[in-house]
Amino acid sequence: MSKKEIGSSSVSTEHLWVHDPREVLRARPNFLLEAMDRADTPGWSGTSREAQAHICSITPVLSMLQERLFAASKEGSQQRVLLVAQGLDTAGKGGIAKHVMGLVDPQGVHLHAFKKPTEEERQHDFLWRIRKALPGPGMIGLFDRSHYEDLLVPLANHQMSDAEFIERVETIKEFEKELVDNGTHIIKVALMVSYQEQGRRLLTRLDRRDKQWKFSSNDIDVRGQWRTYQEVYQRILPETSFSFAPWYVIPADRKWYSRLAVTEMLARTLADMDVDWPTVDYDVEKERERVLATMAPESIEAYDAKREKMIRKAAKKNARIERLAQSLA
Amino acid sequence: MSKKEIGSSSVSTEHLWVHDPREVLRARPNFLLEAMDRADTPGWSGTSREAQAHICSITPVLSMLQERLFAASKEGSQQRVLLVAQGLDTAGKGGIAKHVMGLVDPQGVHLHAFKKPTEEERQHDFLWRIRKALPGPGMIGLFDRSHYEDLLVPLANHQMSDAEFIERVETIKEFEKELVDNGTHIIKVALMVSYQEQGRRLLTRLDRRDKQWKFSSNDIDVRGQWRTYQEVYQRILPETSFSFAPWYVIPADRKWYSRLAVTEMLARTLADMDVDWPTVDYDVEKERERVLATMAPESIEAYDAKREKMIRKAAKKNARIERLAQSLA
Numbered sequence: 059m060s061k062k063e064i065g066s067s068s069v070s071t072e073h074l075w076v077h078d079p080r081e082v083l084r085a086r087p088n089f090l091l092e093a094m095d096r097a098d099t100p101g102w103s104g105t106s107r108e109a110q111a112h113i114c115s116i117t118p119v120l121s122m123l124q125e126r127l128f129a130a131s132k133e134g135s136q137q138r139v140l141l142v143a144q145g146l147d148t149a150g151k152g153g154i155a156k157h158v159m160g161l162v163d164p165q166g167v168h169l170h171a172f173k174k175p176t177e178e179e180r181q182h183d184f185l186w187r188i189r190k191a192l193p194g195p196g197m198i199g200l201f202d203r204s205h206y207e208d209l210l211v212p213l214a215n216h217q218m219s220d221a222e223f224i225e226r227v228e229t230i231k232e233f234e235k236e237l238v239d240n241g242t243h244i245i246k247v248a249l250m251v252s253y254q255e256q257g258r259r260l261l262t263r264l265d266r267r268d269k270q271w272k273f274s275s276n277d278i279d280v281r282g283q284w285r286t287y288q289e290v291y292q293r294i295l296p297e298t299s300f301s302f303a304p305w306y307v308i309p310a311d312r313k314w315y316s317r318l319a320v321t322e323m324l325a326r327t328l329a330d331m332d333v334d335w336p337t338v339d340y341d342v343e344k345e346r347e348r349v350l351a352t353m354a355p356e357s358i359e360a361y362d363a364k365r366e367k368m369i370r371k372a373a374k375k376n377a378r379i380e381r382l383a384q385s386l387a
Numbered sequence: 388m389s390k391k392e393i394g395s396s397s398v399s400t401e402h403l404w405v406h407d408p409r410e411v412l413r414a415r416p417n418f419l420l421e422a423m424d425r426a427d428t429p430g431w432s433g434t435s436r437e438a439q440a441h442i443c444s445i446t447p448v449l450s451m452l453q454e455r456l457f458a459a460s461k462e463g464s465q466q467r468v469l470l471v472a473q474g475l476d477t478a479g480k481g482g483i484a485k486h487v488m489g490l491v492d493p494q495g496v497h498l499h500a501f502k503k504p505t506e507e508e509r510q511h512d513f514l515w516r517i518r519k520a521l522p523g524p525g526m527i528g529l530f531d532r533s534h535y536e537d538l539l540v541p542l543a544n545h546q547m548s549d550a551e552f553i554e555r556v557e558t559i560k561e562f563e564k565e566l567v568d569n570g571t572h573i574i575k576v577a578l579m580v581s582y583q584e585q586g587r588r589l590l591t592r593l594d595r596r597d598k599q600w601k602f603s604s605n606d607i608d609v610r611g612q613w614r615t616y617q618e619v620y621q622r623i624l625p626e627t628s629f630s631f632a633p634w635y636v637i638p639a640d641r642k643w644y645s646r647l648a649v650t651e652m653l654a655r656t657l658a659d660m661d662v663d664w665p666t667v668d669y670d671v672e673k674e675r676e677r678v679l680a681t682m683a684p685e686s687i688e689a690y691d692a693k694r695e696k697m698i699r700k701a702a703k704k705n706a707r708i709e710r711l712a713q714s715l716a
Contacts, residue, residue: 122597125597132600133600152494155492155493156492156493156494159493160489160492160493163484163485163489164484164485164488164489164493164496164498165481165484165498165500167493169493169494171494254686257678257679257681257682257686257690258682258686258690260678261675261678261679261690261694262697264671264675264678265675265694266698266701267664267705268451268454268664268701268705270664270665270667270671271458271461271462271664271667272458273667273669273674275669275674278674278677278678278681281678335596335597335599335600336599336600338599338600338602340602340604342599345593345602345604345607346590346594348607349586349593350590352586352607352610352611353587354583357583357586357587360587361586361587361590365590365594368591368595369594369595372595372597373596376596376597
């Protein structure tokens with residue numbers, strides 16, 4: 059049973075989103091990180107099981123929208139998506155890569171995880187390595203950490219003056235504006251795990267042999283800066299939540315919710331882009347004739363016998379997914 | 388319902404492989420392409436439905452083996468996998484990328500599709516662009532077309548002398564030997580679609596609006612060279628099916644079979660590599676104490692209440708997948 063088949067048999071779950079996650083999660087100027095319950099599931103009225111079912115039901119939509127985006131790029135469209143994921147250790151950035159990006163054709167996905175800058179990277183402007191990793195036209199890119207590390211880390215370590223901060227925010231704003239102007243739809247998600255849940259997740263990494271490789275002693279040292287990082291996020295998020303590239307702040311103590319929310323926001327963003335299958339510039343009938351001229355009569359006959367049914371089935375499937383896509387937009 | 392859960396509830400399907408696909412598909416010196424029925428399903432005794440069920444049942448194994456490979460690289464292992472996919476237009480190379488590579492965590496996958504060489508690429512040795520796209524340690528790489536295009540295309544267009552052919556084969560042999568010696572497990576698959584089925588697939592692309600963008604008028608021109616390409620494949624495959632990097636020639640008229648066969652060969656290759664979870668170099672107990680010292684008593688209590696059950700559940704799941712993995716090796 060493929061993911062698509064699961065989707066097609068599911069019951070409707072869209073109504074379980076009582077608010078658009080992009081509305082309820084968006085970091086506005088008056089955003090208060092401290093007021094956020096990290097175990098909350100904003101906008102979603104269903105259970106974790108229903109969340110799984112919902113993800114299954116929108117996977118074919120996501121799949122089709124991704125393919126259309128990809129197809130459009132072959133006809134010259136510059137549109138693409140960039141998902142930026144930030145969050146402390148154990149917040150679930152890797153889970154977004156695996157469980158959200160894993161839903162679509164890997165040929166249309168471009169992942170990049172940014173580590174501590176290398177010697178070479180440090181000799182360049184902080185955006186140098188970021189630019190090199192940007193998704194091409196038609197692609198869905200995911201940044202696991204990003205240029206926001208270049209605000210977070212220096213601020214947390216008190217290595218950045220107010221003037222430098224303001225300047226860097228301005229540079230980032232111009233950079234993201236440039237991307238948006240060139241056809242990139244930016245979705246920035248900050249995954250916010252609570253201090254206690256982070257502790258439990260670190261314990262789990264230590265207690266399960268299949269997770270021990272993910273643990274580093276340094277994680278506990280960085281955990282010592284948890285409070286500092288909250289203050290830094292509180293400073294950065296409202297400041298860099300631009301109208302053209304807002305931040306979505308996601309309570310991340312329930313992994314199923316953060317994956318659901320990111321999947322939904324990605325699907326709705328794609329649905330809003332409303333990319334149709336490209337109009338081709340060749341003469342379909344003429345090309346059909348050329349292909350037919352190369353085929354054996356019995357082979358054409360076998361094809362023709364199934365042709366109507368195949369076209370009808372494909373059109374029906376497309377129409378069903380299309381309706382689902384429109385309900386998301 | 389996740390892919391993993393589907394897998395866990397499936398019945399055993401492994402016995403439907405009556406022969407190891409790597410044995411029955413391998414191109415040996417006496418290999419005859421013409422003798423191959425392209426609608427055949429060598430080694431597999433089940434139906435297409437059972438093939439779907441089998442893929443579901445080995446997906447968690449594939450997933451775990453991929454994660455172990457990835458984890459091992461963090462401890463310095465150089466092991467990695469490179470899947471090379473060759474085949475004419477419509478043979479299903481993209482389907483392998485989508486449906487086989489799509490089964491595992493995209494963070495562990497590195498895809499590269501080689502197009503007609505660019506101006507810059509043509510100014511370098513033919514392996515220059517290939518080397519740049521190789522998977523890093525711990526990764527599963529997929530080449531959609533490869534350095535074999537640099538044999539196929541010049542031979543098909545009569546632009547390569549026998550001496551040049553022999554020399555280039557030698558260069559490729561040394562190159563692949565170098566990769567293998569450095570920890571790369573190479574799986575080369577040639578997807579072989581019949582002339583009539585290629586015609587039907589081109590018609591389908593023309594008849595379905597969601598597939599029209601995949602069609603290019605040039606595909607029919609290349610189809611005119613179908614016979615020539617068969618001869619060229621017949622010449623190349625036995626010649627470059629090295630003991631350390633053999634070719635597997637896959638009848639590709641049934642898409643479900645070629646995807647099943649490649650999935651199975653990938654899973655068996657990973658199972659044979661027998662990579663275990665890395666042994667960590669830190670003191671687990673000491674690190675546990677450090678984490679516990681940062682946590683609230685009620686949080687520790689809540690964790691401890693679930694700890695035993697979580698460890699038991701994870702161990703059980705790992706053991707089950709481990710057994711499946713061993714049955715593949």
